[in-house]
Amino acid sequence: MPDTITVNVNGTAVSVPSGTTALAAILIAGAPSVRRSVGGSPRGPLCAMGVCFECRATVNHRRHSRTCQILCTPEMDIRTGEQVDG
Amino acid sequence: MASRPAHFDVLIIGAGPAGIAAACCASESGARVGLLDNNPQIGGQIWRGESQHPSHIEAREWLQKFASAKIEFLASTEVIDHLEPGRLVVQSVGMQSGDDVRELTYRNLILCTGARELFLPFPGWTLPNVMGAGGLQALVKSGLPIADKKVIVAGTGPLLLAVAAHLREHGAEVRLIAEQAPRHRLARFALSLAFERAKLAQAFAIRRQLSSVPYKTSCWPIRATGEGKLETVFLRTGAHTWQESCDYLACGFHLVPNTELAALIGCELRGGFVQVDDSQRTSIAGVFAAGELTGIGGVEASIGEGQIAGYAATDRSGSTASLLPQKQRLDHFASLLKRTFALRDELRSLPDSETLVCRCEDVKFARIRNHSSWRDSKLHTRCGMGPCQGRICGAATEFLLGWRADSVRPPVFAAPVQVLAIAGSSQSQPDLVSHEEFR
Amino acid sequence: MKLPVYEVLIIGAGIVGAACAAACAREGLEVGIVEADIVGGGATAAGMGHLVVMDDSEAQFALTRYSQTLWRRLSEQLPADVEYDGCGTIWVASDADEMSAVVQKKQFYESRGVPAQILDSHQLHEVEQSLREGLPGGLLVPEDAVIYAPCAARFLVEQAQSRGAQLHCPRVVTEIAPDGVRLNDGSSIVAQSIVVAAGTWSTRLFPGIDVRPRKGHLLITDRYPGFVRHQLVELGYLKSAHSFISESVAFNIQPRKTGQMLLGSSRQFDKDSSEVDHPMLARMISRAEEFIPNLSRLSAIRTWTGFRAATPDKLPLVGPVPGHENLFLATGHEGLGITTSLGTAELLLNQLLRRETEIPAAPYLPGRVYEGVHA
Ligand SMILES: Cc1cc2nc3c(=O)[nH]c(=O)nc-3n(C[C@H](O)[C@H](O)[C@H](O)COP(=O)(O)OP(=O)(O)OC[C@H]3O[C@@H](n4cnc5c(N)ncnc54)[C@H](O)[C@@H]3O)c2cc1C
Ligand SMILES: Cc1cc2nc3c(=O)[nH]c(=O)nc-3n(C[C@H](O)[C@H](O)[C@H](O)COP(=O)(O)OP(=O)(O)OC[C@H]3O[C@@H](n4cnc5c(N)ncnc54)[C@H](O)[C@@H]3O)c2cc1C
Ligand code: FES
Numbered sequence: 001m002p003d004t005i006t007v008n009v010n011g012t013a014v015s016v017p018s019g020t021t022a023l024a025a026i027l028i029a030g031a032p033s034v035r036r037s038v039g040g041s042p043r044g045p046l047c048a049m050g051v052c053f054e055c056r057a058t059v060n061h062r063r064h065s066r067t068c069q070i071l072c073t074p075e076m077d078i079r080t081g082e083q084v085d086g
Numbered sequence: 087m088a089s090r091p092a093h094f095d096v097l098i099i100g101a102g103p104a105g106i107a108a109a110c111c112a113s114e115s116g117a118r119v120g121l122l123d124n125n126p127q128i129g130g131q132i133w134r135g136e137s138q139h140p141s142h143i144e145a146r147e148w149l150q151k152f153a154s155a156k157i158e159f160l161a162s163t164e165v166i167d168h169l170e171p172g173r174l175v176v177q178s179v180g181m182q183s184g185d186d187v188r189e190l191t192y193r194n195l196i197l198c199t200g201a202r203e204l205f206l207p208f209p210g211w212t213l214p215n216v217m218g219a220g221g222l223q224a225l226v227k228s229g230l231p232i233a234d235k236k237v238i239v240a241g242t243g244p245l246l247l248a249v250a251a252h253l254r255e256h257g258a259e260v261r262l263i264a265e266q267a268p269r270h271r272l273a274r275f276a277l278s279l280a281f282e283r284a285k286l287a288q289a290f291a292i293r294r295q296l297s298s299v300p301y302k303t304s305c306w307p308i309r310a311t312g313e314g315k316l317e318t319v320f321l322r323t324g325a326h327t328w329q330e331s332c333d334y335l336a337c338g339f340h341l342v343p344n345t346e347l348a349a350l351i352g353c354e355l356r357g358g359f360v361q362v363d364d365s366q367r368t369s370i371a372g373v374f375a376a377g378e379l380t381g382i383g384g385v386e387a388s389i390g391e392g393q394i395a396g397y398a399a400t401d402r403s404g405s406t407a408s409l410l411p412q413k414q415r416l417d418h419f420a421s422l423l424k425r426t427f428a429l430r431d432e433l434r435s436l437p438d439s440e441t442l443v444c445r446c447e448d449v450k451f452a453r454i455r456n457h458s459s460w461r462d463s464k465l466h467t468r469c470g471m472g473p474c475q476g477r478i479c480g481a482a483t484e485f486l487l488g489w490r491a492d493s494v495r496p497p498v499f500a501a502p503v504q505v506l507a508i509a510g511s512s513q514s515q516p517d518l519v520s521h522e523e524f525r
Numbered sequence: 526m527k528l529p530v531y532e533v534l535i536i537g538a539g540i541v542g543a544a545c546a547a548a549c550a551r552e553g554l555e556v557g558i559v560e561a562d563i564v565g566g567g568a569t570a571a572g573m574g575h576l577v578v579m580d581d582s583e584a585q586f587a588l589t590r591y592s593q594t595l596w597r598r599l600s601e602q603l604p605a606d607v608e609y610d611g612c613g614t615i616w617v618a619s620d621a622d623e624m625s626a627v628v629q630k631k632q633f634y635e636s637r638g639v640p641a642q643i644l645d646s647h648q649l650h651e652v653e654q655s656l657r658e659g660l661p662g663g664l665l666v667p668e669d670a671v672i673y674a675p676c677a678a679r680f681l682v683e684q685a686q687s688r689g690a691q692l693h694c695p696r697v698v699t700e701i702a703p704d705g706v707r708l709n710d711g712s713s714i715v716a717q718s719i720v721v722a723a724g725t726w727s728t729r730l731f732p733g734i735d736v737r738p739r740k741g742h743l744l745i746t747d748r749y750p751g752f753v754r755h756q757l758v759e760l761g762y763l764k765s766a767h768s769f770i771s772e773s774v775a776f777n778i779q780p781r782k783t784g785q786m787l788l789g790s791s792r793q794f795d796k797d798s799s800e801v802d803h804p805m806l807a808r809m810i811s812r813a814e815e816f817i818p819n820l821s822r823l824s825a826i827r828t829w830t831g832f833r834a835a836t837p838d839k840l841p842l843v844g845p846v847p848g849h850e851n852l853f854l855a856t857g858h859e860g861l862g863i864t865t866s867l868g869t870a871e872l873l874l875n876q877l878l879r880r881e882t883e884i885p886a887a888p889y890l891p892g893r894v895y896e897g898v899h900a
Contacts, residue, residue: 046478510804
């Protein structure tokens with residue numbers, strides 16, 4: 001794998017070192033939060049180990065993916081702001 | 087299922103210290119050993135990212151052993167379901183199709199699923215950038231730049247110091263470490279470490295690194311505020327409360343075991359931990375457990391238990407005799423940990439009526455607190471019904487209200503519907519039914 | 526010690542007992558309720574909560590239609606957590622034969638005043654885009670609805686309590702005596718009339734009745750709002766040779782107000798364990814995938830099972846026990862008890878008060894299945 005990987009976060013290209021998780025890429029891209037809760041409040045990661053489900057986003061069109069468990073791969077498409085109607 | 091199930095003589099779930107030790111010891115017998123973890127690399131929570139340049143002595147030793155042993159490592163693999171004794175369904179984490187769902191069969195199973203942090207709800211704990219202590223550390227290990235960020239590390243347990251040191255190393259400005267335990271208990275803890283040269287050396291090293299960081303005992307966060315993300319943390323010590331501005335609050339109240347898979351398999355639990363005998367056998371034949379799952383005792387204890395389990399699962403219990411005295415010493419350490427970092431009663435009044443307890447379903451404390459049990463509250467408020475299935479709020483309400491979130495159903499982790507279909511699919515086609523039979 | 530004395534004592538606070546309690550308290554009766562575990566925690570906590578009008582027999586139709594009307598009337602008062610959603614049902618046909626059954630079904634409903642609309646292949650796909658293409662059509666029954674039953678049960682119990690009813694919980698009735706009941710804590714409750722609404726547990730109190738537990742599986746997903754918009758149920762009954770199969774699955778999916786998808790359904794007799802039966806679950810899912818291929822990609826968060834109280838003729842047991850004028854049954858609702866709870870309660874109330882019932886009570890009388898029991 002190359003040393004840096006370019007992924008897409010909400011349509012914007014972001015380069016990250018290989019070994020970076022999709023979650024870290026979202027935060028590196030400067031997103032203020034990862035998702036909206038069912039009550040509409042902004043949320044970010046809590047556990048970073050796959051148990052809290054706070055880092056859910058849409059990764060390569062799969063909704064509700066736990067981004068802290070997914071390593072970035074070239075051209076990965078990541079969309080945040082997942083919410084009840086999103 | 088795509089291919090025939092892979093069979094292992096010994097299958098180990100979780101590649102932290104316990105799982106690595108279990109795998110290494112089991113492989114000595116020549117048995118076919120499989121080790122799987124939902125992370126891309128071995129190491130678990132503590133040795134995460136150490137495979138390249140291990141910094142702990144034990145880590146280096148065991149990672150080397152692992153590298154030269156004959157063990158099949160299944161990375162980024164998550165157990166979704168237990169079909170029946172000897173059969174598990176796993177999938178690749180973040181899988182994009184049904185192709186990477188697999189059945190694994192085993193003769194003996196060793197559960198080393200470790201622990202997660204205990205998170206306690208307080209006003210503002212759901213703001214972005216309020217994270218677990220281990221959580222922020224893991225996030226930094228997985229690529230989050232932290233240089234020059236102001237961080238407060240809070241909660242309880244030896245993890246706080248390790249986290250603070252790690253964050254400093256990566257350039258963070260750690261403004262405060264707030265430990266809820268009182269100074270006198272910590273002093274006693276430090277004193278008993280004096281007999282453990284390795285632990286003491288570690289502790290000194292960490293303290294040296296953190297010499298300029300304020301360390302307050304009997305101190306804990308009571309509120310976090312900010313517009314859209316964390317800006318200010320309010321803390322308390324004694325009757326004194328004050329505020330600190332910061333970018334991150336890394337806050338964890340020690341650890342709770344990940345018992346979901348063990349519970350689904352039917353292993354007996356006591357006091358929230360998996361019950362094991364001297365050979366790490368659970369109440370279910372052919373199923374062993376080692377590490378934090380059986381009690382929070384730290385790395386050494388986990389390694390010791392992993393070794394015992396690895397030998398016992400390959401019918402070489404004889405090899406474990408030399409490990410038993412060490413195990414007893416470490417059991418002592420575990421109970422010391424428990425006493426030292428016992429949570430103070432005041433923390434039970436951290437949440438106010440409006441504080442969300444269930445973060446998946448946004449359920450407020452006021453809605454749940456008058457229910458009679460976990461299940462009563464869950465059925466009537468949705469607390470614990472979200473995708474985390476009570477992993478966070480269940481542990482919190484256990485502390486806050488004395489409930490036990492004990493009901494585990496498949497899938498162990500949320501998984502695509504097809505995973506559950508593939509899991510039992512060797513059967514015949516469904517019958518069609520009369521229309522009054524539909525429900 | 527003074528014993529509690531009631532005009533009516535209801536055993537069980539599932540949706541059926543809760544509805545009976547609310548109806549009796551509304552009429553000014555002194556009501557006691559005994560619940561062994563938690564309100565709405567039995568079959569009521571497992572069921573899909575589909576409020577549906579059924580056409581497989583006149584009696585089934587009468588009770589479901591009556592109840593559906595009562596639910597619609599009550600819906601204004603229901604708190605948000607009951608999640609009442611008038612989403613309607615679409616009975617989905619999978620081939621031409623079933624499409625002609627759709628026509629018959631429409632006639633059945635319409636001639637009895639239930640609105641129903643035939644959807645052709647195009648219309649069906651238009652309203653439910655997740656269904657696979659090429660399905661011939663279906664029947665939309667717009668007045669059907671969905672609720673969240675555990676909270677409905679709690680609402681009904683609280684309604685009863687606000688009118689003076691007393692809830693004894695957690696207390697287990699261990700024995701029915703001539704003048705009341707005995708409880709597991711050794712105490713007794715005196716009551717003029719007793720209503721057994723203990724679901725599948727009713728046979729413990731009444732060993733004589735033929736109510737068998739019939740296991741069902743359910744699966745719930747994470748939130749996918751709009752993935753389906755109506756409760757979708759397959760119509761596939763023409764293919765069935767027998768009306769009674771011991772194990773079966775059918776396509777049945779429900780949109781929850783939360784945006785989640787709730788997937789049913791399976792039926793099995795002679796299963797005691799509440800554990801998920803993996804092959805059964807897999808069959809249930811594959812059946813659903815034949816209608817909604819994309820279902821397989823949704824994230825499933827939990828599966829569970831429940832037991833329906835099944836009677837041989839698929840009708841509930843509602844009314845006095847022969848030979849015991851003051852002992853009433855309200856159980857055996859099989860897969861329809863959430864729907865029929867309100868109708869059951871009205872029937873029972875009128876029977877208790879020796880008044881005329883709004884729909885004929887005869888088809889549901891316990892006397893039809895047995896002559897007498899030893900209470
Ligand atoms: C309309 C509706 C919507 C729902 N939505 C959700 C939702 O969004 N998320 C969600 O999580 N749940 C949801 N539920 C389901 C709910 O959480 C329960 O799973 C359900 O009420 C069935 O209960 P249970 O059998 O799982 O029993 P539980 O409430 O899990 O507990 C019953 C008892 O059975 C025991 N038990 C549990 N599992 C087993 C097993 N495998 N073998 C043997 N014993 C076992 C437990 O220890 C416990 O004592 C919903 C239910 C309904 C009716
Ligand atoms: C998988 C499944 C799907 C379903 N889907 C639907 C649907 O979509 N629509 C629909 O209308 N119906 C549906 N049903 C049927 C519906 O759930 C039941 O018919 C209904 O919940 C029965 O309610 P109940 O009050 O009779 O029983 P329960 O809810 O079982 O209540 C009985 C209560 O009695 C208590 N009890 C028992 N013994 C004693 C004792 N000795 N002393 C004190 N208390 C006692 C129990 O604790 C329990 O709370 C479904 C059922 C299942 C299993
Ligand atoms: S941050 Fe908790 S699951 Fe990803």
